[in-house]
Amino acid sequence: MSVRQAPSLPIPNRKSTMAQQPETRISATTPRLDVAHLAKTYGSGEKSHTVIEDLTFTVDAGEVVCIVGPSGVGKTTLLKCLAGLHPASSGRAAIDGRTISGPPPEMALVFQDYNRSLMPWLTVRKNLILPLRHLKLPAAELKERCDSALAAVGLSHAHNQYPWQLSGGMQQRVAIARALAYRPEILIMDEPFASVDAQTRFDLEDLCLKIRKDFNMTILVVTHDIDEAVYLADRVVVLGSRPARVLKVVDVDLPAPRDQITTRSLPEFARQRTEVLSLIKRPA
Amino acid sequence: MSVRQAPSLPIPNRKSTMAQQPETRISATTPRLDVAHLAKTYGSGEKSHTVIEDLTFTVDAGEVVCIVGPSGVGKTTLLKCLAGLHPASSGRAAIDGRTISGPPPEMALVFQDYNRSLMPWLTVRKNLILPLRHLKLPAAELKERCDSALAAVGLSHAHNQYPWQLSGGMQQRVAIARALAYRPEILIMDEPFASVDAQTRFDLEDLCLKIRKDFNMTILVVTHDIDEAVYLADRVVVLGSRPARVLKVVDVDLPAPRDQITTRSLPEFARQRTEVLSLIKRPA
Amino acid sequence: MRNPAIRNWVIGAGTPVLLLIIWWFLSADSTDPFFPPLETILVRFQELWLFEHFQSDVLLSLGNLFLGFAMAAVAGVALGFATALVPPVRWMIDPLIHFLRGIPPVALVPIFISLIGFGTQMRVTSIALAALFPTMIATVDGIRSVSNDLLDVAKVYRFSRKERVVNVLLPAAMPQIFSGLQVSLQVAFIVMIASEMLGSSQGIGAMTLLAQQSFMTADMWAGILLLGVIGFLVNVLFSLLKRKVLSWYIGSRRMARAA
Amino acid sequence: GGSGPAAAPAADGTTTLKVGTIGIGSDAGIRLAADKGYFKEQGLNVEISVIANPPAGIAAAQSGQIDLTYTPSIPLLNALSQNVPLKIIAAADGYKDGASEGTDLLRVDDTGLLVQQGSTINRPKDLEGKSVSVPARKAQLEVTVSKLVKDDGGDPAKVNWMVLDPSSALQSLNSGRVDAASLVAPFTSKAAAEGNRLLASPGVEFFEQGAIGLWVAGANTVKSKEKALQGFRAAIYKANAYANAHVDEAQQLSAEITKTDLDVVKSGAVNYWPEDVRIEDIERANKNLAELGFLSEPVKLPADVIFGK
Amino acid sequence: MKASIRPYAFSALGIAGALVIWQVLAVAKAAGNALPSATEVFATLATILGTGTFWSALGATLAIALLALAMAALAGVVLGLLIGSFESVRYATLAVLEFLKPVPPIVILPLAVLVLGPTAEMALFLVVFGCLLPIVMQTVDGVQGTDPVARDTARSYGMGQGEILARVVLPSAMPYIGTAMRVAAPAALVVTVVAGLLGGGPGLGQSIYQAQAAGDYASLYALVIVLGVLGLLFQGATRLAERRVLHWHESYREVVR
Ligand SMILES: Nc1ncnc2c1ncn2[C@@H]1O[C@H](COP(=O)(O)OP(=O)(O)OP(=O)(O)O)[C@@H](O)[C@H]1O
Ligand SMILES: Nc1ncnc2c1ncn2[C@@H]1O[C@H](COP(=O)(O)OP(=O)(O)OP(=O)(O)O)[C@@H](O)[C@H]1O
């Protein structure tokens, strides 16, 4: 049940996806993810409903960025635009300078409704394999990817169970494992730790930092938990309502190997979280 | 949507329930809630499954006690025993020295599955009234109770809506309002703020402290959020698994009028939370 | 009896047995021409169905039933997918389908008799056509109600069209397809009987109606008994299949309920 | 069920009788009785309803849902053999005495066995192994055609019987889906008009003479409405006599009842409405049924099976 | 605007196409004279609609179907609540109900005709038999499916058994009852027609039988068309009623968020 048994190197190699993409592609000046004047309106005509209006921020390669903001502000909507599921109404979202027009192959998304994003008719392992099918990987690599992803989230023992046989928190972790097994370069997660208990949450937060370090993955996380945002992020994007706009991008200056107990008791940590907190508490 | 519009005195009088119970009943030595060697086993024979084994702690009148512990340890089970929904397998739970054998009239319970505990076919107001019907209150008092309870959780405008027309956080607040309208002396809440956004969460936490102060209500809260537990509680009961047992009862010594920003930045706060955290992080 | 599980089992198995015993003794000396003794009915049941007419009538009826149902199942699912996935097809045949579905399936039998005649062909066609609609409509509903979240997952992980149909839409719609199939099976059974009663001299339905019309009440009761047993068994078989195919669905439902 | 509230005469002294018919040409008899006021003369108010087939009518009469029903003698004998308590009240249709000796049987028998003009079937024995349509199994036409086959030295068990309603039967005969069709008026004459050949007239050859179609009541009705049934019998026989005397008028009614062209009706058999039921005519059918194996043994007819005899 | 018209255009095309194919097949005598042409059928339909017998048959069909449906609904819900609430009753009836559930009323039609005759009572009996069990079973499922959290909530606020049954169990079984009624209403019509067609009971089924027996194919088709329309109306009406009663249920919620 616990994540602590995770092996030291959960995702030892990602050659198959990396090999296809030259390392030179990321220039120093182009941010990995670039959201510029993004707007999103649902519906049209009378019933239209503008959720996002003129949102701008960037995420650099290898960065962890957290997005916080009140419920219903449009965080999920933003992520869906980034994942190419919804077209932006105006402005643009781009990866390495390329405007996103459909699901980008180098990106994986962990959905907010984890329990509705897993296929209930497939076992955990098959859920992990499903998105990998069309990569035509050799069976050994398929197995290796599943095993290491499941080990990373501490679910090695559950690989033959069905998602609905697991607790909410475990399902959440399966959804994360599926994204890990896909070995994306950019990982986007929508409130990924909302329904796990405190201890598992800490472990998953640390896993998140670990994969960033090991693979230089770019990670974007939406969360309601300000402590979590400050603990995880290099930068926190604070959104205000409505329509959604960036209240402030807070740079988090906490020393690099973060630790649940020591980092969280630093006075600097308290200062940073108070800053984000007062942004949120302030009437929008 | 926000709680901030709550009137200063959400629950101005509670004479109808208080009148039935003499004030003298609480002696200085009998704790309000007394859990002694409580054990709970589900099922019988082969399939039996002991969730709680020998749990002991007390809650004094007017205290706020938080219970933290890993997922699945048996927190909900414990609350259901206290609420008289499940009989204890051995040991006992008592209110003012009376062993609990059925739902005690002076207690209200806010369920973890808030969305399943609201009746979807009733409007918010009717959901609030449902448990009050058999009290045979005059219509004016019924109305007054609903109005003040809804105002307290900042949902006055939503009284004619159906629960499913509200967001998760708002539903949670309806469930809390229902408990408030019942005017219990003891309020038990199971992860009550799990699905509300940070800002509303702060407001609800403060509401919780306010009703405790205004009505000397005894409050027991299960939460996954250690910061929340420390912020709210006079004492934090840390549970370890399995079967569930008390790892430690941490006394929280934070100054009385607590405030989201100042209290949370106190060094004492950091110390307390680190203490609970390390109890949780320590392999059980 | 103290153990509730055993007690429930005894009550569950005991009541039907008790009812049968009551029927047996109450009807034992019956001279009422319409309610012959259960013993007589069982004797006739054995004489009529177990040997004499087993092949000529029982197997014939069942064969028609399964053939018609199988055709309806395959065509229903295929048409359902075509309808749900190709909007112009849906717009074109939706009103027709809904109109045809409104017609009581048995009322179509006289029309088929006049068009195709009265042979096995007519019976199978009637069964297949009448049983087509429930499956087809359930398939369309099933596909349309596949959650957007799953479709989004398919998009994010860039499934091909075929992968989307085979690995997402079909399994996700399966529970509804199966409830459609179950209704289809019921309809097929009804139309099987009706087509025999209306236009044939063979089959269990025909034999039963004939027994009624020549006042052989014991034979009629035997026929009713056989039809009842077949209806029950066919349903049981189907439920077993369903339980196998949809174990994930049944499990998840049970889990959701227990939670 | 039972003999309901209609047992007592209404305030104006009339008794209501509910009668079921199957809507064939010979219903002209009862229609005349109603139209000419013969029922009213007897203090009766007769409500006619159409039932699907004789067995259903018998069931309804037995259970008291209706007072009287039309049935040919064969379903009646089937019912009597299963101890369904029934009484014959009056004759509804049948054959004149000596009808079977006539030459143009198509003119006396409203049932007919037809084959296509060029068919190789030339005598009843040829039906062995062929498909023959009947309106219902084990009912009048199957029984009567079986007797034809048997009398001709054939084995009725070798005939491939098909149950078809008359219009489908005619259509199937025309298209060759059945080799022979046993039909009743007006389909017999329709079939002949469409170029088919009459192979035999099974009805008259089986029954020879006397009443075939009968008005039958349940034993309970007989007990509770004896007076009314006497009146019914009197009115029917008066009407039957009138019909026999005014065939044109009766055929006009038949055409209306069966919704057929008058010409078709006129080209077919002339109905005969007997004015009596004789036990020997019933017994003859009874014996034939047993000989053909449709009954395991002849029914022991109760002495009072014919009302008032 | 354009996009919203297209579906209707296609629907119209579909209907027109079907009618044309029918007409061509009929005129070409593809199925002999058994297939009347569309024009002939609609002309006959117009004549039939002018006759009193049609309307009385229609009235009988509707009366039987609706009366039986109401009886089955009332009895079914009461029985279902009873069976669902008491475990021993549930076990006692389980085997019998499970056996009878997949047995369609047409199976006992011969018996019903034999005992009750070709009457409205017979039709009524068959329809009640056909509709009762699904309603009972669904109600039992509904009682069983009552969310334990909702029950516990009611209990924790000190509500009594009767109050819980009336205010929590019954409302939460309503969607199941609604589903049963949605299935039962068209089924009631079907069984009424079957009772007329095969059992000689009054109503449109009997009219169809008579049209078939008389070889009046145009009337046969016209009557079947009437039944199709009637079936649609039944489905529509139950859906509407269900939507009104169950507006709060997931499947009928008007999305607000
Ligand atoms: N498909 C849709 N069509 C129309 N409106 C939508 C759609 N999806 C979301 N919305 C609306 O957009 C707004 C933002 O929703 P979104 O889910 O992005 O919020 P969120 O910030 O993720 O909230 P939460 O923290 O509760 O998950 C809401 O008002 C919602 O009602
Ligand atoms: N009715 C029941 N019958 C049998 N076992 C149960 C029942 N309810 C809960 N359990 C089991 O008891 C254990 C404790 O469950 P409980 O819901 O009390 O945990 P919890 O601490 O509230 O967890 P969470 O933080 O996830 O809400 C679990 O292993 C669960 O599977």
Ligand SMILES: [Mg+2]
């Ligand atoms: Mg969201």
Ligand SMILES: [Mg+2]
């Ligand atoms: Mg819990």
